[in-house]
Amino acid sequence: MPGLPDAVVPVALAADLVVLTLVDGSLHVLAVRRAEAPFIGRWALPGGFVREGESAQRAAERELAEETGLGSRVHLEQLASYSDPARDPRGRVVSVAHLALVPADDAPPEAMRAGGDAAEVAWLPVTDDGSTAEPLAFDHARILRDGVERARAKLEYSALAAAFCEEEFTVGELRRVYDAVWGVRLDARNFHRKVTGARGFLDPVGTTTTRDGGRPAALFRRGPASTLNPPITRPPEPD
Amino acid sequence: MPGLPDAVVPVALAADLVVLTLVDGSLHVLAVRRAEAPFIGRWALPGGFVREGESAQRAAERELAEETGLGSRVHLEQLASYSDPARDPRGRVVSVAHLALVPADDAPPEAMRAGGDAAEVAWLPVTDDGSTAEPLAFDHARILRDGVERARAKLEYSALAAAFCEEEFTVGELRRVYDAVWGVRLDARNFHRKVTGARGFLDPVGTTTTRDGGRPAALFRRGPASTLNPPITRPPEPD
DNA sequence: CCAAAAGTGTTGCGATTACACCCATGG
DNA sequence: CCATGGGTGTAATCGCAACACTTTTGG
Incomplete structure (x- = not known):
């Protein structure tokens, strides 16, 4: 490493992705089956090595586009770094590691580009404790757990939930995001009041839809506010 | 890089530290004056390269011990990674980058080991917007801002504030941490009720002290709870 | 005695909850 | 006409900010 002290050890830098979505109202994570050693045949989080002249953020964006075909319409943020030598x-x-949230039932795995080295791609269900039924390669179980925890925490005080919805969505659809990610059932009436009352959180489109059945529901887009005040509070666990 | 694809670009991995403390009731950050190019003579965050067989976390612990002499008694957590190629x-x-919080008025800079390549070490005052009066080297201003923001946010819902205090501390000392980090003045009476009422947050020692003047105050240690429920709410900014 | 800081009691208000109730659609 | 989800009204309650007040020290 020219210009740097001799003792500096070179490392390879990877950008991995925890891509979460809702399938049938429950939380799922994007996984690829490894076609090479090590951990051949195991499910792993999608990801790849950072290229020359690229930041980890850009690498994550590139991997996300390659894997899902979704360009924008996705929330992407850095999660944490994992550097255990072993x-x-x-x-x-x-x-x-990066956390990405994509709209429900967008980009079904069949439609995904099987490009690159990904042999098989699937949405795996995420259990309540933030893990998958089958074990993941490397330390990806840990990364997944951290990602799910981050998503759950950020729902409370941020406008993150809308990232699971289409561009235009109803209050009910937004509420079902909270229900799915937290594993609870929020009161639809109070939730409605709360989110429509929070300034800057929802932008009314003006039109309605009946796609969820029942009475037509007003459509909204994400408002300019990125944080939610007052927060949506998670119901306390029963002691 | 044996065993890895040819295209993988090697990078050097550094662990940098945002070490915050309170000096005279106001937030300060630990900085070292660079003795070498680039940015020679500028203040920078302490840090160094990750060594062979070391994780970034361990490297941060090592740097922190080298720089401050403080072994335990410090809170240390990962902040974020910065990988812009330039x-x-x-x-x-x-x-x-890692965030460390050390007790107020512990480890004054004079007492710090001037070992390694650090020519000069100092606590620099942190302004309200999370920056320093003099510019920092590299992208360290950005890292500092992220660290200060993290600290401010985590005070609300975590037991982090006690990391700025000695092992045993009074409720008043803890409150002054919030005052300093947030730049507010919380009501001493309500604060007292809130923190002593939060289960698992404070462990009463049983003894008292008059080191803060006035009526003797009960001493506490950090309790087992790492999260604070209900949170200490930051007073709303005046519109 | 006075200043200063620690604690306790009380009160009023605003947010939240739990639920009754009405609305507008599809089948 | 009924099931389904959307949306509003309202009363009981909880949490919390505000502040009066007492306690216990040092000087």
């Missing part, structure tokens, strides 16, 4: 048997690989 | 003119250096 986390990858091939050598010193440091992963910058 | 962030270091020497080459591809990715920084995993």
Whole structure:
């Protein structure tokens, strides 16, 4: 490494993705089946190595586009980095994990580009404790848990929930995001009042839809506010 | 990089530190004056390269001990990673930034080990917008801002504030942490009720102290709870 | 005695909950 | 006409900010 001290050890930098969505009203994570050693045949989080001249953020955006075909309409943020020297048997690989949220039932796995080295792509259901039924490769179970926890926490005080919805959505659809991610059932009436009352959170479109059945519901877009005040509070766990 | 694809670009991994403390009741950050190019003579966040067989977390712990002499008694958590290819003119250096909080008026800079390459070490005052009077090297201003923001946010719902206090502290001392970090003046009476009422947050020691003047105050230690429910709410900004 | 900081009691208000009730559609 | 989801009204309650007041020290 020219210009740097001799003792500096080179590492490979990877950008991995925790891509969450809702399938049939429950939380799912995007996974690829590994076609190569190590962990061949195991499910893993999508990701890849950061290229020359690329930041981890840009690499994550690129991987996300490659894997899902979705360009924008996705929320993407850095989650954390994982640098345990033993986390990858091939050598010193440091992963910058990112959290992505994509709209419900968008980008079904069949429609995904099977490009690159991904042999098989699927939405795996996420359990209440933030894990999958089948074990994940590397330390990806840990990364997934951190991602799910982050998503759950941020729903409370941020406008993140709308990232799971289409561009235009109803209050009911938004509420079902909270129900699914938190595993609760919020009161539809109070939820309605709360989110429509929070300034800057929802932009009324003016039109209505009956796609959810029942009485026509007003359509909204995400408003300019990124934080939600007062927050939507998660119901306390029963003691 | 043996065992890895040819296209993988090697990067140097650094662990940088945002070390915050209170000096005379106001927020300060630990900085070192750079003795080498690039940015020679500028203040920078303390940090260094991750060594062989070391995780970024361990490297941060090592740097923190080297720089402050403080072993435990410090809160340390990962903040975020910075991987812009142009962030270091020497080459591809990715920084995993960490946030550390040390007790008020502990480890004054004079007492710090001037070991390693640090020519000069100081606590720099942090302004309300999370920056320093003098510019910092690299992208460290950005990292500092992110660290201060994280600290401010986590005070609300976590037991983080106690990290700024000695092992045993009074409710008043804890309140002054909030006052300093948030730049507000909380009501001493309501604050007292709130923190002593939160289960698991404070462990009463049983003894008292008059070191803050006035009536003797009960001493507490950090309780087992890491999250604070209900949270301490930051007073709303005046519109 | 006075100043200063620690604690306790009380009161009023605003947010939240729990639910009754009405609305507008599709089948 | 009924099931379904959308939306509004309202009363009981909870949490909390505001502040009066008492306690216990040092000087």
